[in-house]
Amino acid sequence: MELPTLKVERLYRQISNLLIGYINGGEFLPGQMIPSERDLAKQLGVSRSSIREALIALEITGWVEIRTGNGVYVNNPLPTQSTAPAEEEFSLQSLVKARQIYECTTAELAALNGTDDQREKLAEINRELTQLNINNQDFLQEDKRFHLMISEMTGNEVLRDMMEYLWNKRESARFVRLEAHYAETDFPLEMNADHQAITDAILARDPTAAKKAMQLHLQHVYDRLFNE
Numbered sequence: 070m071e072l073p074t075l076k077v078e079r080l081y082r083q084i085s086n087l088l089i090g091y092i093n094g095g096e097f098l099p100g101q102m103i104p105s106e107r108d109l110a111k112q113l114g115v116s117r118s119s120i121r122e123a124l125i126a127l128e129i130t131g132w133v134e135i136r137t138g139n140g141v142y143v144n145n146p147l148p149t150q151s152t153a154p155a156e157e158e159f160s161l162q163s164l165v166k167a168r169q170i171y172e173c174t175t176a177e178l179a180a181l182n183g184t185d186d187q188r189e190k191l192a193e194i195n196r197e198l199t200q201l202n203i204n205n206q207d208f209l210q211e212d213k214r215f216h217l218m219i220s221e222m223t224g225n226e227v228l229r230d231m232m233e234y235l236w237n238k239r240e241s242a243r244f245v246r247l248e249a250h251y252a253e254t255d256f257p258l259e260m261n262a263d264h265q266a267i268t269d270a271i272l273a274r275d276p277t278a279a280k281k282a283m284q285l286h287l288q289h290v291y292d293r294l295f296n297e
Contacts, residue, residue: 079158079159079160080119080160081119081123081126081160081161082123082126084115084119084120084122084123085126085127088103088123088124088127089127089132092132092143092147097143098143099143099144099145099146099147100142100143100145101142101143102140102141102142102143103133103140103141103142105140105141106120106121106124106141117295117296118162118295118296119162121247121251121295122160122161122162122247122295124141125243125247125250126243129242129246130148131144131147131148132144132147132148137250137251159238161241161243161247161294162291162295164239165287165290165291165294166291167235168235169283169284169287169288169291171231171232171235172216172219172232172283172287173280173283174280175219175220175222175223175228175232175283176267176270176271176276176279176280176282176283177276177277177279177280178222178223178224178228178276179191179223179271179279180270180271180273180274180275180276180279181274181276182223182224183222183224183271184222187218187222188222188271188272190218191215191218191219191222191268191271191272192268192272194214194215194218195215195264195265195268197211198211198212198215198257198261198264199261199264199265201257201261202255202257202258202261203257204248204252204256204257212260212264213236215264216232216236217232217233217236219232219267219271219283220232220233222271248294251293251294251295252293252294256293259289259293260286260289260290263282263285263286263289266282266285266286267279267282267286269282270282
């Protein structure tokens with residue numbers, strides 16, 4: 070007898086498919102508002118952030134509409150597919166947490182290993198960032214330059230390439246939609262305060278402060294996207 074291969078699904082996909090089952094079963098009707106993130110998390114015994122990630126996946130595939138500050142509604146008409154199609158198989162929460170772990174190390178190494186020219190370049194990028202106070206493509210491009218510069222200052226080209234790989238993950242449709250809903254237009258104001266603290270620590274050649282500042286920065290990103 071040939072047994073089927075079991076597939077391990079990410080939690081957000083399990084939740085997405087469960088909610089699709091409820092919609093198809095008539096528990097949630099087209100046009101109806103579904104329970105809040107908090108209520109769904111309590112009923113399913115999972116974190117609110119996992120619920121949010123599942124709802125983002127459902128919105129992208131046409132099952133629901135997220136009306137920020139108003140609720141989540143079942144779409145009318147419903148899409149034709151019975152399950153949410155696979156996109157990138159990674160958790161958005163895991164992506165931000167992975168960056169936090171990874172970039173704490175790159176900030177620490179940048180403070181230790183960055184050259185004078187690189188420190189000057191980082192300060193220049195940071196000055197340009199502080200002029201951008203709207204969460205748009207210009208801000209994101211400079212933000213990317215900032216984080217890549219720090220990884221380059223480690224003196225390890227593999228770490229730099231890994232940073233670009235992690236950053237490019239945020240270009241997934243799910244992450245872009247998450248930011249669109251939960252990263253408000255004033256998001257760069259908080260981020261730029263963090264960037265200044267990171268820059269100051271690296272320019273001061275203080276690896277402990279640089280690590281702490283980067284950890285706090287990416288915790289702020291996580292809290293804004295998943296906890297508010």
